[in-house]
Amino acid sequence: MARSPEERGVTRSAGARGRLLAALPALLLLIGLLIGLFTPIDIRPDAFLAAAMISAAALLPLWGTVLIGVGACSVFVGLMVYFNDLHDAIAYSELASLSAIAVFAAFFNRMLGRRAHQLLQVRSVAETAQLAVLRPVPRHLGHVSLESLYLAAAAEARIGGDLYEAIHTPYGVRLLIGDVRGKGLIAIQAAAELLSAFREAAHDAPDLPHLACRLETSMSRYASRYPGVPGSEIAERFITALLAEIPDEEPVVRTVACGHPPPLLLHHGEVRELQPADPSPPLNLGMLVSDGYHVDLAPFHPGDQLLLYTDGVTETRDRSGTFYPLAERVRSWSAEAPHQLLDHLHRDLIAYSGGRLDDDIAALVARRRSEPLSLR
Known part of the structure; x- marks a missing residue:
């Protein structure tokens, strides 16, 4: 049976929400950069950069997750250079933490990808069973x-x-x-x-x-x-x-x-x-x-x-x-x-x-x- 107008509308709405969610990691990355540039030096953007990487792991493919991770670390290094913090041990400790989060985000993304592939296979089997049992x-x-x-x-x-x-x-x-x-x-x-x-x-x-x-x-x-x-x-x-x-x-x-x-x-x-x-x-x-x-x-x-x-x-x-x-x-x-x-x-x-x-x-x-x- 052809999809109803409601089903087509739900599909379009889901596509729009998907595009908005896919832009969330980049938005968090931008917010982290702006906080780092335009707030006092003691206010760190680490939380927003970490949130960008974790959200990328859940919302983007592996290449997007890696790109956001590299971007977050690059933003933090750029802020260190901008504020002349290259000799600050605490800044290097925070950079190491962000790097670890970037590696974890990539690993988490791979795990989610495998689970999604398994779910797709299960749903494919379910649809085949439906055609065999409850055929049109x-x-x-x-x-x-x-x-x-x-x-x-x-x-x-x-x-x-x-x-x-x-x-x-x-x-x-x-x-x-x-x-x-x-x-x-x-x-x-x-x-x-x-x-x-x-x-x-x-x-x-x-x-x-x-x-x-x-x-x-x-x-x-x-x-x-x-x-x-x-x-x-x-x-x-x-x-x-x-x-x-x-x-x-x-x-x-x-x-x-x-x-x-x-x-x-x-x-x-x-x-x-x-x-x-x-x-x-x-x-x-x-x-x-x-x-x-x-x-x-x-x-x-x-x-x-x-x-x-x-x-x-x-x-x-x-x-x-x-x-x-x-x-x-x-x-x-x-x-x-x-x-x-x-x-x-x-x-x-x-x-x-x-x-x-x-x-x-x-x-x-x-x-x-x-x-x-x-x-x-």
Whole structure:
């Protein structure tokens, strides 16, 4: 997905801040020189020269750090010559201290550079894992246009326990959105397991109840493979999920809710929650299902849109602690194309929360078209 105007604005703002910070060591060096020239001789500029070298180590590449270190020592030597302090033992002691700080700054800069390189490698691996586990959904499947959104609560994160998928099957387009209980590596593993099971079962399960049973079986088997985990953490790792099916030839949408927030149906400016008549428990809690999975049916005509989302959307809070009113907010965007609708939602969530998301967020929009596209 192309970057939103907010993301481009954040990038420009970060670039401007970066340029200002990069100028800080030179500014401190200049302040040290001015203090040395225009203040009484007993006032030393050592603190500003040392601060210039330390800030250079954190903000500049190695060559810049070395240049600032040489500059700081040169400024101090120049002041010694200017004030005829070449025979002052204290001045030489201070020069030695500044030289040691310059060497330490260069060493510190190298260490930071190595850590930054390691972090870059880790983030690269994380992005590769995201593409393998939570890959982008196709823009068009049969009669359906699709768009997805994923926002991590932590700026450094790339993937978590929220998940989604869309597949074109002999029974129409089948959608999945889910949210793994908890966070961390185990949540990511559970999400990957569920996505793998859905991608396999969605093609041949004859209906959504059978598909939900297949997913429940897969997650139960996954949990049983880790009987020795302390506190039975795997066994307690349930997943709220919502399954949807949009047949190619029928203007309807079928849904099965497994402890997940209800989707929103957007129709001619109206927004309606598709509340399940008989909701089922989350996946990996199949022992609580007594009468099987119940399918809910709703009209879904060309131009209608279905918004699936995780609870991170509706549990986003503003500064006063009020939850995000999704149905109310999305009404004014209901006629927009899927990617524009999610762009609006993205910007609005960031603005509503003041840029402080407390949970991961995933959303998936499906819009029915009157004719299929050949592009898959």
